Amino acid sequence: xxxxxxxxxxxxxxAPVLVPxxxxxxxxxxxxxxxxTKLVLNVISCAVVxxxxxxxLQWTHRQSAPTAMGVYLxxxxxxxxxxxxxxxxxxxxxxxxxSALALMAAIYSSAHWHRAGVNFHALFQLQLMGLNGxxxxxxxxxMFVFVEILLAASYGLLLHGSGRARVQxxxxxxxxxxxxxxxxxxxxxxxxxxxxTLNMAAIASAIPSIAAEDRPLLxxxxxxxxxxxxxxxxxxxxxFWLTRAYSAAxxxxxxxxxxxxxxxxxxxxxLWTLMFGYDAGDSAQYGGQWLIYAGMATLAVSxxxxxxxxxxxxxxxxxxxVSSGTxxxxxxxxxxxxxxxxxxYMVSSTLAVSAFFLLADLLDRxxxxxxxxxxxxxxxxxxFLTPDLQGQLDALNLDEKEEALVGRVxxxxxxxxxxxxxxxxxxxxxxxxxxxxxxxxxxxxxxLNPLGIGASTGHSPGTEGWLLLGxxxxxxxxxxxxxxxxxxxxxxxAHDRNPPEVKVVEGLPIALLMACCIAMTxxxxxxxxxxxxxxxxxxxxxxxxxxxxxxxxxxxxSQAEGDSLxxxxxxxxxx
Numbered sequence: 001x002x003x004x005x006x007x008x009x010x011x012x013x014x015a016p017v018l019v020p021x022x023x024x025x026x027x028x029x030x031x032x033x034x035x036x037t038k039l040v041l042n043v044i045s046c047a048v049v050x051x052x053x054x055x056x057l058q059w060t061h062r063q064s065a066p067t068a069m070g071v072y073l074x075x076x077x078x079x080x081x082x083x084x085x086x087x088x089x090x091x092x093x094x095x096x097x098x099s100a101l102a103l104m105a106a107i108y109s110s111a112h113w114h115r116a117g118v119n120f121h122a123l124f125q126l127q128l129m130g131l132n133g134x135x136x137x138x139x140x141x142x143m144f145v146f147v148e149i150l151l152a153a154s155y156g157l158l159l160h161g162s163g164r165a166r167v168q169x170x171x172x173x174x175x176x177x178x179x180x181x182x183x184x185x186x187x188x189x190x191x192x193x194x195x196x197t198l199n200m201a202a203i204a205s206a207i208p209s210i211a212a213e214d215r216p217l218l219x220x221x222x223x224x225x226x227x228x229x230x231x232x233x234x235x236x237x238x239x240f241w242l243t244r245a246y247s248a249a250x251x252x253x254x255x256x257x258x259x260x261x262x263x264x265x266x267x268x269x270x271l272w273t274l275m276f277g278y279d280a281g282d283s284a285q286y287g288g289q290w291l292i293y294a295g296m297a298t299l300a301v302s303x304x305x306x307x308x309x310x311x312x313x314x315x316x317x318x319x320x321x322v323s324s325g326t327x328x329x330x331x332x333x334x335x336x337x338x339x340x341x342x343x344x345y346m347v348s349s350t351l352a353v354s355a356f357f358l359l360a361d362l363l364d365r366x367x368x369x370x371x372x373x374x375x376x377x378x379x380x381x382x383x384f385l386t387p388d389l390q391g392q393l394d395a396l397n398l399d400e401k402e403e404a405l406v407g408r409v410x411x412x413x414x415x416x417x418x419x420x421x422x423x424x425x426x427x428x429x430x431x432x433x434x435x436x437x438x439x440x441x442x443x444x445x446x447x448l449n450p451l452g453i454g455a456s457t458g459h460s461p462g463t464e465g466w467l468l469l470g471x472x473x474x475x476x477x478x479x480x481x482x483x484x485x486x487x488x489x490x491x492x493x494a495h496d497r498n499p500p501e502v503k504v505v506e507g508l509p510i511a512l513l514m515a516c517c518i519a520m521t522x523x524x525x526x527x528x529x530x531x532x533x534x535x536x537x538x539x540x541x542x543x544x545x546x547x548x549x550x551x552x553x554x555x556x557x558s559q560a561e562g563d564s565l566x567x568x569x570x571x572x573x574x575x
Contacts, residue, residue, distance in 0.1 A: 013070050013087040015052045016095050016132035019045055024125035032118055039110050042121040046103040049128065053095035060089045061530055069547035071138070076553040080202045084138035084548055089534040090343075094135040094266055097347055098259050100516065101354050102128045104509035108358050109252035111506045116161040116250060123160070127153035127256060134263060138548055139198045140188045143267070147184065147232075151177050154260065157253040158245060169241075169248040176241045180231040187225030194218050201548035204274040204541055207283055215282060222275065226268070226287065233264025234321050235328060236298040242321060243305065247313025251361035254316070255509075258354035261324045262346060269331055269339070273538040274545075278334075288332045292464050295329025296471055298322075303475040306482045312360035315486060316353055319428045322475055323349040329468050330443050338446040339535035344528055345439025348520055352427035352436060355513035358506070359420050363490050366417070366500035413502040416511070418491055423514050425483040430476040435520040440472055442528065 023045040027038050059070075074083040106124065114120045130150025137143045158170045192198055194214055195206040210218055227238075234242045242261070246254050268291070276286045302321035309315040323346070330342040427436035447465040520527055537543060 011072070012052060013056060013072060013085060013136060016049050016099065017085075017129055017136065019049055019052075020125040020129040020132070024122045024129065027122040027125060028119070035115055038121040039106075039114055042114075042124055043103070043106045043110070045125060046099060046106045046128065049132070050096070050099040050103050053092065053099045056087055057089075057092040057096050060087065060092045069544070071548055071551040073551060073553055078553055079138070079548050079551055080197055080199050083142050084199060084201075084551070085136045086138040086544075086548060087136060088544065089530070089537060090266070090270070091135045093343070093347070093530075093534065094262075095132055097262075097350060098128070098131045098135070100513075101256055101259055101350070104354070104358075104513055105252040105255040107505055108255065108509045109250075111503050113161070113250045113252050117159075119156065120160055123153045123156040124252075124256070126150075127157060129153075131259065131263065135266065138200055140191065140200065140203070141198045144181075144184055144188055147263075148181060150260075150263075151181065154253075154257065157256070158249050160253060161250045163248075165248045169245040172241050173245040176231060176238075180228045182228075183224055183231075184228035187221050187228060190217070190221035190224065194221065199548065200271065200274055201545040204277070205545050205549065207275055208279065210283075212282070218283065219286060222286065225271070226290075229264045229267045229271075230294065230328075231264075232260070233268065233324050233328065234261045234298075235264075235294050235324065236301045236321075239298065239302070239321055239324075243314050243317035246317040246320065246357070247311060251358050254313070254357040255354040258320060258350055258357060261320050262327075262350055265324060265327045265331070265346065268328065269538065272331070274541050277539065277541045279541065285334050288334050289464075291332030292329050292468070293332075295325045295327070295332060296464075296468055298325030299329060299468075299471045299475055300325075303471070303478045306475075307478045309482060312363055312486060312490075313357075315482060316356045316360055319349075319356065319479065320353045322428075322479070323353065326440075326443075326472065326475070329471075330447075333447070333465070334539075335446060336535045336539045337532070338443060339538060340528065340532040341439060341442035341446050343531040343534060344442060344520075344524075345436070348427060348435040348439050348517055351513050351516050351520075352424055355420065355510050356424045356428070358510050358513075359417065359424060362417060362500065362502060362506060362510075363421070367490055413500045413507075414491075416502065416507055417500065418487075420510050420514055421483075421487055421491070423517070425480065425487065427517055429479040429483060430472070431480065433521065435517050435524065438521060438524050438528075440476070444469055444472065 023041060027041060030038055056070075070087040071079070072085040073079060074085065077083070102124070109120070109124075127150055130146045130148075130153060133146035134143060134150065137146060155170065155174055158173055159166055188198070191203060194210060194217060195203045197203055197206065207218070231238045246257050249257060272287070272291075276283050276288075278284050299322060302318050302325055305318035306315060306322060309318055326349075327342050327346055330338050330345075423434065425431075426434045430436045430440040447469060
């Protein structure tokens, strides 16, 4: 029974790609008047993908091998010359995170945003397909194809809802990403010219034997690839487009976009550990110092952006960039213990930023409906105190009052928004007791007590480590100040406003995302153990390389001989 179930893994791993692709085609055939039907199909598709992704993650977690692999050879071609789809612990983790965000965003859109434009649900499914395909692909060109699919869908989602601000931000977003795609294709072509293959595992196995005179060209190709990927990861100074674009997008689109910067982080982590691991010869750990300093520069600049943000959308956008900078800087150290901590932090921060994009939509709607707050354009900064409100505050002098203030019952919607805002503040600033603090504390512990792969036991963390430590503490402090100021504006200094109207389908996704972060806090030990095994497998690329390259196409034996028609690569992957 187990062997039969295992034989389905290589086929089941295609479901996160095939299900949204088929659903997008069905949704395009339905008329726009059938919005309710489209919404139901969208949510069902996201739920199915989430369930399959959870099963794949559990399967990888149950395997005893150093790295649990499932390999699918498309078209039954050998991995070195065809398209290979690969599932391992890291890919399964990203699938679960992406599908969870997609399901929450789809549910939130059912309130009203899905009716703000045409083909929202089809674009949403194509975006999900591109993201999942990117995490599963095992070759560079297929990676490029899925990047283009998710970008094409994101162009439509960014413009969904129309409006001048979205069109302006969308044009910048499209122009920057077209440039990044061109650089990505150039880098892939150069790597192919040097190694003769596009398969990631085959490239990794070929890099140690590249001739010395060709190695500078390899480093140039890696640099071009890195620039293209770092644009998508929103690394300074290539991130000028992100905050304006994400804050202009509708709330469900922005919530799904929260995973987009982590796409760049995933690609860097996957390709860097494969191509430039400790077994890469003269190219071992090439570019690690650049990753550290680029990440720290991003962390410093985006922390200042967080402090300067007045709009909640900008605050969420800069918080996403802070997360990317933190992850990139920690990744550059090349330590498996530090990588395990950054994977934990990546999941926590992505959930928190996605929830905050949804929360910002509700708070802005509530704030703009208040009689003391006139709605303002997206390009303008929100006023902190209006003259009328300042007069009310000046009149409220407790020393001159003879009667004590009588407390009021906090409406349920206000309490829900306030608790969610407080939880997002703790998560993004990295304060105890939630998972944001655990992730940052684990990274700091790994830097101060270097152990494991890529570390010198007993040595100090070095200048870069101390600098990153200081930046992490400072960024958390600046985030706390910025979020406290925003909380005062939206909750404490808000008077004479009707309670917000929050629908169940709007509050439920935020509550579930916060519940996921709380679950990560409660089960931190088990989750960190999974992250540690995942990080160990990344720094042992031979397991990945052997699992992919040793997977052979089906020989199609005759049934008379009684041979099994097992799925491609099932036996080799299990060994």
